[in-house]
Amino acid sequence: MDDTVTNILLSGVGGQGIILASDIMGEVFLESGFDVKKSEVHGMAQRGGSVTSHVRFGRKVYSPIIKQGEVDILFSFEELEGLRWLNYVKPDGVIVLNNHKINPPAVNLGQMEYPRDIPGIIRKQFDKFYLVDGTRLALEAGNIRAANVVLLGAISNLFEVEEGLWIEAILRHLLPRLHEVNRNAFALGKDQIKAHSFQS
Amino acid sequence: MKAVLTGNEAIARGAYEAGVKFAAAYPGTPSSEILDTIAREYKEIYAEWSPNEKVALEAAMGACFVGARALVCMKHVGVNVAADPLLTLSYTGVKGGLVLLTADDPELYSSQNEQDNRHYARFAKIPMLEPSDSQEAKEFVKLGFAISEQFDTPVMVRSVTRISHSKTIVELEERKEGPVPIEIKKNPSKYVMLPVYGRKRHEAVEERYLKLKEFVEAFPENRTEINDKKVGIITSGISYQYAKEVFPDYSYLKLGICWPLPHKLIARFFQHVEEVYVVEELDPFIEESVKAMGFSVSRGKDSFPIRGELTPLLVEKGILGESFQPPKPIFTQELPPRPPNLCPGCPHRGLFHVLKKGKFFVTGDIGCYTLAALPPLNSLDTCVCMGASIGHAHGISKVVSEDDRKRVVGVIGDSTFLHGGVTPLMDIGYNKGTATVIILDNHATAMTGFQEHPSTGFTIRGEPTHKVDFLELGKVLGIKNLKKVNPWNIEETEKVIAEEMEKDEPSLIVSEGPCVMLREAIKEYHKPYSIDNDKCRGCRTCLNLGCPAIFWQPVSGDMAVTAEGKKRKGIAVIEKTLCPGCGLCYQVCKFDAIIPPEGEVKYGFELT
Numbered sequence: 171m172d173d174t175v176t177n178i179l180l181s182g183v184g185g186q187g188i189i190l191a192s193d194i195m196g197e198v199f200l201e202s203g204f205d206v207k208k209s210e211v212h213g214m215a216q217r218g219g220s221v222t223s224h225v226r227f228g229r230k231v232y233s234p235i236i237k238q239g240e241v242d243i244l245f246s247f248e249e250l251e252g253l254r255w256l257n258y259v260k261p262d263g264v265i266v267l268n269n270h271k272i273n274p275p276a277v278n279l280g281q282m283e284y285p286r287d288i289p290g291i292i293r294k295q296f297d298k299f300y301l302v303d304g305t306r307l308a309l310e311a312g313n314i315r316a317a318n319v320v321l322l323g324a325i326s327n328l329f330e331v332e333e334g335l336w337i338e339a340i341l342r343h344l345l346p347r348l349h350e351v352n353r354n355a356f357a358l359g360k361d362q363i364k365a366h367s368f369q370s
Numbered sequence: 371m372k373a374v375l376t377g378n379e380a381i382a383r384g385a386y387e388a389g390v391k392f393a394a395a396y397p398g399t400p401s402s403e404i405l406d407t408i409a410r411e412y413k414e415i416y417a418e419w420s421p422n423e424k425v426a427l428e429a430a431m432g433a434c435f436v437g438a439r440a441l442v443c444m445k446h447v448g449v450n451v452a453a454d455p456l457l458t459l460s461y462t463g464v465k466g467g468l469v470l471l472t473a474d475d476p477e478l479y480s481s482q483n484e485q486d487n488r489h490y491a492r493f494a495k496i497p498m499l500e501p502s503d504s505q506e507a508k509e510f511v512k513l514g515f516a517i518s519e520q521f522d523t524p525v526m527v528r529s530v531t532r533i534s535h536s537k538t539i540v541e542l543e544e545r546k547e548g549p550v551p552i553e554i555k556k557n558p559s560k561y562v563m564l565p566v567y568g569r570k571r572h573e574a575v576e577e578r579y580l581k582l583k584e585f586v587e588a589f590p591e592n593r594t595e596i597n598d599k600k601v602g603i604i605t606s607g608i609s610y611q612y613a614k615e616v617f618p619d620y621s622y623l624k625l626g627i628c629w630p631l632p633h634k635l636i637a638r639f640f641q642h643v644e645e646v647y648v649v650e651e652l653d654p655f656i657e658e659s660v661k662a663m664g665f666s667v668s669r670g671k672d673s674f675p676i677r678g679e680l681t682p683l684l685v686e687k688g689i690l691g692e693s694f695q696p697p698k699p700i701f702t703q704e705l706p707p708r709p710p711n712l713c714p715g716c717p718h719r720g721l722f723h724v725l726k727k728g729k730f731f732v733t734g735d736i737g738c739y740t741l742a743a744l745p746p747l748n749s750l751d752t753c754v755c756m757g758a759s760i761g762h763a764h765g766i767s768k769v770v771s772e773d774d775r776k777r778v779v780g781v782i783g784d785s786t787f788l789h790g791g792v793t794p795l796m797d798i799g800y801n802k803g804t805a806t807v808i809i810l811d812n813h814a815t816a817m818t819g820f821q822e823h824p825s826t827g828f829t830i831r832g833e834p835t836h837k838v839d840f841l842e843l844g845k846v847l848g849i850k851n852l853k854k855v856n857p858w859n860i861e862e863t864e865k866v867i868a869e870e871m872e873k874d875e876p877s878l879i880v881s882e883g884p885c886v887m888l889r890e891a892i893k894e895y896h897k898p899y900s901i902d903n904d905k906c907r908g909c910r911t912c913l914n915l916g917c918p919a920i921f922w923q924p925v926s927g928d929m930a931v932t933a934e935g936k937k938r939k940g941i942a943v944i945e946k947t948l949c950p951g952c953g954l955c956y957q958v959c960k961f962d963a964i965i966p967p968e969g970e971v972k973y974g975f976e977l978t
Contacts, residue, residue: 183708196374196537206374207503209536211479218918219710233615234503234536234608237682239697251708256701273921274708279746279913280922280940282706295700 175228177236181255182247183272184219187318190343191247192223194322197339199227202331209234220251245325247304247318248272249288256292265296266325266363268304268317300324300363307358313348316355323359333360375540377533380504381471382407383540384511385415385441389547391466392433393417394426396789397818398445399480400534401473405443406819409830414545415441419821419830422756422789423448427455427470434468435561439515439548443471446487447755451790453490456524460494461571462561463522463578466550467515473529476651477679480817482736482755484677486652491526491629495575497582498526498629499591500607504538506591510626513591519550521578521585528628530651532608532679583630591626592635594642601689602643604636604656609680613649616686631659640665647673647689651680712741714919715895715950717812717883717974721781721857722749723915723958724864730779730871733762735791737783738817739810746914750781757782757790763805764798776871780807785815785823788838792847798876799848806870806877807849809840810857812885813977820888844878851877858883858974860957883974886950894975896951897967899944904933905963906941912955912964919948920955950975 178195182188192208199206210223224236241259245266246252252267259265267289276282285291289301302324308317319340326336337356341349375383381404385393393415395405409417420426423444430440444452449472456470472490475481491498499514501507507529514525559567586592598619605613606625614622623639625631640646647669648657657670673688674680687694712719722742725732726749734740734750735758743750752762763780770778782791787809798805815821822828827837841852851870855863863881870877884891898919912920924940931937942963944955953971956964 184710193374193537200372200374200539205539207536207538208374209532211531211535218708218713220708231538232611232618233682234532234538234611235681237615237686239683250705253701254705257697257699259700261700274706275711275916275918276706278918278921280910280924285703285705291701 173229175226175231176243177241178225178243178245179236179241179255179258180223180225180245180247181251182221182268183251184221186221186247187315188221188223188247191318191322192225194336194339194343195225197342198331198335199225201335201339204228205231207231207234220254222255243325243328245321247321250274250285253285253288253291256295259296262298263296264298264300264328265292266300266302266321267292268321269301270305270317302359302362304359307362308355311355311358312351313355316352319352319355320359323356324362326356326360327363371542372539373542374537375504375508376403376535376537377501377504377507377529378403378535379407380508380540381443381511381527381529382412383542384508386412387508387543387545388467388512388515389439389545390415390441390515391438391548391552392430392440393442394420394429394440395443396420396423396426396448397815397821398448398473399818400475400531401443401445401448401471401529402818402821403534404471405830406821417830419823421824423452424455427452427459430468431455431459434464434466435462436554437466437548437550437552439467439550441469441471441511443473445481446472446474446485447481447483448472449487449490451756456490457494458563459524460496460575461563461568463571463574464518464524466548466552467518468524469511469514469518470524470526471511471529472526473531473534474652475531477531479531482753484652486655487526487528488628488655489653495579496524496526497521497627498528499626500528500628501533502607502610502624503533504536504540506626507533508540510591515548521582522574523578523582528607530608579630583633586627586630586632587634589627589632592632593622593624593626594635594639595622595624596642597621599642600644602639602646603649604639604646604660605649606656607651609649609651609685612680612682612685615682617689625656628656631656633663636660636663636665649674649680649685649688652676709744710741711916711918712738713886714917714948715886715952715975717857717881717886718742718810719747719915719917720860720954720974721808721810721863721881722747723954724860724867725749725779725781727864728867728871729777731766731774731777733759733766733778733780735759735782735786737786737810739781739783746916755790756786757794760791760794760798760805760807763807764794764801764803767803767805775804778805779867779871780805782807782809783816784809784811784813784825784840785821787840788824792843795844795849795878796847803876804874806867806879808867808879808881811840811880811882814885814888816885816887820885840880841878848876849878850875853877853879855879855881856883856973857881858952858954860954884977886952886975888977890977891975894977896953896972898946898949898951899953899956899967900946900965901942901944902963902965903941905961906938907932907936907961907963908938908940908942909960910942911958911960912942915954915958917955919945921945
């Protein structure tokens with residue numbers, strides 16, 4: 171293992187399951203033998219606010235938050251929230267985006283427009299860009315709330331981690347009756363990215 | 371065994387491993403999950419949500435006076451509430467160890483100020499430990515108990531949002547019971563702070579300070595790391611991690627105890643390195659002490675911000691100065707912000723709609739409902755600290771004209787009222803006040819994560835218990851007019867508030883509706899409402915409720931007129947996956963364009 175620390179920034183909207191997804195990532199990297207830190211801010215907004223979670227792993231990690239401009243992988247559950255954190259990503263960083271839109275209040279009220287063609291904007295700047303149809307695939311798996319597990323399935327392709335570790339960590343957090351749906355969701359997500367491992 | 375734990379989970383684990391017998395807290399971000407975790411996972415520890423931080427500390431003091439190890443947790447501003455017992459607890463000292471955990475909130479992620487609670491250590495003359503990750507959070511809690519018993523002092527452990535809410539790897543160990551036997555033993559000269567005993571105890575405090583000053587010199591968690599001798603950084607807590615992240619090769623003096631400071635150790639560090647920077651979040655607490663020792667600090671608060679949270683980038687910028695190159699932004703377009711908002715179906719929305727319509731001056735308090743100060747509700751006019759809404763309303767109504775008096779109303783959440791609202795309501799009853807007070811009773815300490823409180827009928831561990839009745843309590847405090855309203859029923863709420871505001875006597879109104887995020891409330895959701903596209907005139911009245919489930923859709927062509935031929939620029943749309951069917955929007959629509967599910971309007975949700 172070299173000294174590289176991998177920085178993953180998760181972003182989205184409160185209620186989308188971002189904190190749970192980042193918890194699962196943290197456990198998977200611990201069990202893969204890495205030092206790992208993750209950080210997020212919660213409180214005030216129970217639902218609907220902008221949410222980010224920083225996950226960092228490597229041989230030795232100091233800061234729990236990622237320095238601006240040092241994000242290796244931006245993992246966004248919502249399009250606008252992906253765009254919002256673009257400036258944190260390294261020029262050769264990877265973007266994994268759920269093609270799902272949730273209107274913020276200013277858009278709901280008709281005061282501002284939801285930015286058009288966010289995937290297009292990102293594609294222009296980043297070669298390693300993956301758009302995942304998380305909501306549709308979650309429905310296909312049997313539960314719209316499993317979109318975060320679809321996305322974990324997709325992003326799991328970027329790391330040299332045994333698939334079993336992901337499944338175990340995910341199922342540990344879920345009631346047994348949800349296991350089947352989430353196994354399916356993970357598998358459907360995993361088929362979405364055919365990328366080289368990020369730690370190559 | 372290893373686990374990835376949040377700072378808060380690690381603090382709870384530390385209490386467990388230290389043999390803590392008693393733990394009390396009032397929930398407050400970012401500290402709340404400590405007691406949540408203890409209640410859920412460590413049955414060996416008695417745990418309670420106290421009505422407020424002062425009560426929590428006093429109860430913990432009682433437990434420690436008879437020999438039990440006791441933990442008390444609060445957010446930074448909670449220490450202000452507990453400051454009265456804390457400053458004299460410094461005099462009495464302890465018997466079993468007592469650790470007070472303060473979780474500060476630099477950047478005010480969920481707080482009314484960003485005070486730096488390190489000052490409390492110096493003020494109360496008690497040692498303060500500052501962990502820099504979850505492993506240290508656990509260990510420092512255990513060390514705190516040992517120091518507490520060794521030096522007969524309460525010990526503070528200071529976390530911050532980035533410690534409490536970050537996860538890092540922790541090595542788990544077994545529980546060991548505390549060394550002090552639990553027994554009642556009279557000792558009035560130590561525990562009765564009459565002036566005659568208090569004077570003696572102050573001497574003990576000063577003697578203790580001298581011993582602690584010696585102790586911190588050899589304390590292993592005050593750690594010197596000599597690397598590159600050009601620059602030495604003195605730091606503590608989370609700031610250490612940020613500095614190590616960007617400058618791993620500099621030399622470090624990492625302070626595990628930020629008060630008292632190890633003067634000799636600091637002096638030696640200055641001999642090792644050419645120049646010294648002090649990297650710390652918020653106030654120049656360490657920097658000023660180091661300067662007072664006669665040393666010169668090359669970079670301190672002249673280089674690092676005094677307000678807000680530090681980040682690796684801010685530390686780098688402060689140290690590199692003019693040679694700092696900020697990362698180039700890829701994307702600069704202004705984006706619609708996504709601030710926190712009241713949830714769809716929230717009971718507060720109906721109440722604040724009524725208060726806005728009535729053009730009242732609303733003194734507010736701490737809770738989700740503070741968000742009503744923001745557009746589009748714009749109907750909350752003050753918010754300072756827990757319980758202040760009632761005092762504010764009383765004070766204002768004592769000095770303004772009679773007409774204005776009828777415009778003043780205080781609003782306060784159920785948990786917040788029990789925390790700090792009972793005594794100011796007593797003030798209104800006693801001093802012939804006239805203010806109207808509304809308790810926003812949503813059956814939960816909602817903002818911090820649905821903790822139980824004395825009016826929910828359940829303890830922290832879910833056991834049924836006595837339930838405070840707000841109207842009964844108001845009655846015995848001398849409030850003559852007592853009413854209950856359903857905040858989702860606009861007409862009823864409007865009528866009751868208008869009547870009570872007219873009275874020359876104090877009124878207490880309980881606006882009762884469960885938080886829609888409570889599991890029991892989610893079961894009671896109705897089917898979603900919808901918009902009649904033929905009738906919607908695009909008047910935006912429903913949008914001004916600020917409900918996240920309603921949005922604006924511009925229309926053109928055939929859609930730009932209603933069925934009756936009225937012109938419109940857009941229509942409202944209800945997102946059915948978000949609408950819990952509270953019925954509020956239906957009531958504000960003047961054009962019958964909102965269709966209730968199955969033709970029936972139900973005003974909000976009732977728990978069964």
